[in-house]
Amino acid sequence: MSHVALYAHVTWAVGAPAVKSNEEQKEHSNQTFFLRLQDPTGFVDVKLHFNERWSAGKVFVGHVIFLTGLTTIVGLLTVEGQWLEKDTEAMLVNITQLPALLSSPSLHQIFPLSSLSSTSSTTHVCRVRIGKLGPEDVQVRTSHARCGRAFRQLNSLVCSFCGGPCDDREAVPEFMLRTVFYDSAEDAGVEVVAWCAGQAAAEIMQACPSDFCSWPEEEQAMYMYSLENEEFLVTLYWGLEDDHRTLPLAGPLPLELQLMAWRVGGAQKQKSPSKSKSTELHGWEVYAQHFRGRSL
Numbered sequence: 001m002s003h004v005a006l007y008a009h010v011t012w013a014v015g016a017p018a019v020k021s022n023e024e025q026k027e028h029s030n031q032t033f034f035l036r037l038q039d040p041t042g043f044v045d046v047k048l049h050f051n052e053r054w055s056a057g058k059v060f061v062g063h064v065i066f067l068t069g070l071t072t073i074v075g076l077l078t079v080e081g082q083w084l085e086k087d088t089e090a091m092l093v094n095i096t097q098l099p100a101l102l103s104s105p106s107l108h109q110i111f112p113l114s115s116l117s118s119t120s121s122t123t124h125v126c127r128v129r130i131g132k133l134g135p136e137d138v139q140v141r142t143s144h145a146r147c148g149r150a151f152r153q154l155n156s157l158v159c160s161f162c163g164g165p166c167d168d169r170e171a172v173p174e175f176m177l178r179t180v181f182y183d184s185a186e187d188a189g190v191e192v193v194a195w196c197a198g199q200a201a202a203e204i205m206q207a208c209p210s211d212f213c214s215w216p217e218e219e220q221a222m223y224m225y226s227l228e229n230e231e232f233l234v235t236l237y238w239g240l241e242d243d244h245r246t247l248p249l250a251g252p253l254p255l256e257l258q259l260m261a262w263r264v265g266g267a268q269k270q271k272s273p274s275k276s277k278s279t280e281l282h283g284w285e286v287y288a289q290h291f292r293g294r295s296l
């Protein structure tokens with residue numbers, strides 16, 4: 001079948017083979033990647049062909065995507081798909097990271113944290129407040145701007161996922177943040193631990209990583225403490241930010257899948273009602289505003 005459009009969640013992502021030299025990089029100019037996409041009716045393994053390099057942004061296991069222009073081949077036991085970026089109908093939209101999902105109330109329904117289910121394959125939108133954060137909850141790492149994968153090897157020449165160069169233009173600092181969320185409407189109740197990176201982490205931190213790294217350690221710690229009780233609208237998904245090479249259809253979970261966790265796809269700062277009613281600020285709020293102001 002051709003001209004297929006699919007709304008599904010990613011359960012597997014495999015990148016390009018690592019290339020070590022400029023010549024090898026040229027040979028991989030027509031980049032091919034594999035995604036396994038799943039919906040309630042089953043799964044399809046899709047081969048993605050990009051014109052030059054990976055251009056689909058940050059797509060991770062657990063994200064929901066919308067794909068058009070897919071050609072599928074139905075086998076005896078499996079369905080395979082092929083997607084060519086050069087096709088006029090070809091489009092790949094990452095719903096989990098779509099900014100409009102948070103900014104347009106008509107596009108989402110707000111879930112209480114108590115209704116989250118790790119077996120659900122949807123992206124949940126939740127209104128949350130942040131629990132206590134300390135300096136041990138944040139790291140600044142170097143990742144590849146094109147695909148969002150962290151560079152693990154300091155002297156690596158290329159990204160292990162998309163094969164792009166690890167140079168000053170494409171290697172960027174980003175936060176990796178461990179957060180505890182509570183429902184913003186409740187004083188206590190369900191607590192959810194979620195991991196956050198990239199733009200969503202910068203939004204929650206309300207700072208940019210290079211600024212944060214330039215501050216003295218005690219200022220970093222004070223700043224982290226000041227984020228407690230800030231409110232956000234977030235998209236949450238159950239997934240991975242690292243890629244795994246194999247995904248069994250049955251049997252025990254491999255180690256990678258045991259590392260599945262709640263992760264934040266996007267975040268939008270909410271105005272705190274208590275602060276808008278009063279112009280009086282506590283000491284820590286003045287301190288936090290000072291640092292946020294200088295990071296903007």
Ligand SMILES: [Zn+2]
Nearest residue numbers: 144147159162
């Ligand atoms: Zn990459």
